[in-house]
Amino acid sequence: MNIAIPLFAGFAALDAVGPYEVLSRLPGAQVQFVATERGGQSTESGPLTMVAEHLLEEVPHPDVIVVPGGFGTRRLLEDEQMLGWIAAAHETSQWTTSVCTGSLLLGAAGVLRGLKATSHWLALEQLREFGAEPISERVVEQGKVITSAGVSAGIDMGLRLASHIAGDDVAKAIQLGIEYDPDPPFDCGSPKTAPAELVAAVTAWSQHQEAASQHA
């Protein structure tokens, strides 16, 4: 079971590492980080660099694709190399998945046309540009295409995918192994539960960050 996670400048670390921590524990799984250039890829929110050991073209036919999001996705929405890889890999994949705004890259690659899909709540409506129907849910499954909500949702998506690939018993063992018994300090992790002024504040902050990242 070959699992490819594409990295790029400005990806969100947890988007990639949530599913990685789950899927790398699948029996027989081989996870590969791929990128347009070999080496360190910087994350969106700070100094963390994660290493992509493989070029995209070295891993053309992974069994599973997990596309992370982050502000860096915006610079890739017309990137022929990344979008071409996703589209071609999707043709032969068993599962094509995304976390957060990684779904914008799936959309731009043509994967989501006519499908229900989700994304970070701030980017949900943008999915319409790619012919997808935005759904405000944690994980949205459409055949072999699975999209998930913002950043931390990749853990939930990864566990669901693990159960599809290896069965519930294995997925449960992984969930217990990573002690995933979450206890968020606040009930505000979704715009459905957060107060309106918090949603407005985070929306404004994010628009500022997105603009800054596009000028970087």
Added chain:
Amino acid sequence: MNIAIPLFAGFAALDAVGPYEVLSRLPGAQVQFVATERGGQSTESGPLTMVAEHLLEEVPHPDVIVVPGGFGTRRLLEDEQMLGWIAAAHETSQWTTSVCTGSLLLGAAGVLRGLKATSHWLALEQLREFGAEPISERVVEQGKVITSAGVSAGIDMGLRLASHIAGDDVAKAIQLGIEYDPDPPFDCGSPKTAPAELVAAVTAWSQHQEAASQHA
């Protein structure tokens, strides 16, 4: 606010990245990954490498220390360089924290003597060796020392720490920003809720992995 996260061979990726994704979003936060040698540090469960840009001695007095866990902690329980850094940094830190078996390193550095503390459920009892009182809770706060349970608990710990550092409003904004509204597929993420045979299976698997990692 200078936040140091020590990395080492065999750390668990999510242990470090959960708190990183939260704390790197704090206004004015500067996160630094530190290690005994500059460069890539391999994670316990697969091919992921994360880069430590700084040597331990270059960051002797961080405001916040976040020590991740992973099977690699076992090789460091008598490592004078790492334990000496933790002990000395703790003397001047505002917050000294751990995720998962990172608490074993805090313990071995003498930080937990006489304190209540937690760890990955599989390592909880081992805390007694360091004079700590094991507590089976998601996050345990003892003054400036905060320990958290296995792997994924670092997100919960990070958000609590963010609220201490910058207030509830900022922590809530970060929680909404990373859309932390978890929806685990199974109710088995803790030995308190998992069936006994699952706990036994994961215990056996983990002992095998731990033995393998010690011979690596």
